[in-house]
Amino acid sequence: AQKITQTQPGMFVQEKEAVTLDCTYDTSDPSYGLFWYKQPSSGEMIFLIYQGSYDQQNATEGRYSLNFQKARKSANLVISASQLGDSAMYFCAMREVNTGGFKTIFGAGTRLFVKA
């Protein structure tokens, strides 16, 4: 079974609009961390935002926010006021305590295209 599911292979958004990238996860571990990374065409993976399983509030980092719905096991990334530079691949990822906290499991990714 997929641990991290990103159902949108590609997404288009108009510049300055908000966009939501979907992510659902599967774990029986009560303690886990959820991450979003951005990968531009240059190849470097850039950390965007983190949500801990025990965090009561949704994480926010500038234009990025994470819509964390624990009961539904979803951790969607919301990008507000999209910019052309946001065009990239976006990966949702999870780390679980029961794997020693080392191993990060990545989803298949969503490619975001921002239109001018």
Next chain:
Amino acid sequence: DAMVIQNPRYQVTQFGKPVTLSCSQTLNHNVMYWYQQKSSQAPKLLFHYYDKDFNNEADTPDNFQSRRPNTSFCFLDIRSPGLGDAAMYLCATSGPERDINNEQFFGPGTRLTVL
């Protein structure tokens, strides 16, 4: 700035000719990782080190080896590259200790071409 550095950024090798990719970090992190990423796919973990403890993923081919001589450096050796090994290789670190809350810091990657 503290960072993760990978050299070279682009590597071209011939089929079967050994190649070594290098990674260094100035973050003093305990954990270092090597990932293989093929076009439009998620990164695939090959192995990781926690300090000097080496952890190989079960499906990592024997063709791939790694060395970590000290905290700062980690090497990926591909003993006999095949055409299927052409990919982007990403090095990452996390720390200072193992913790599910720690994000990974990635290097810029080495793009390997096998002729």
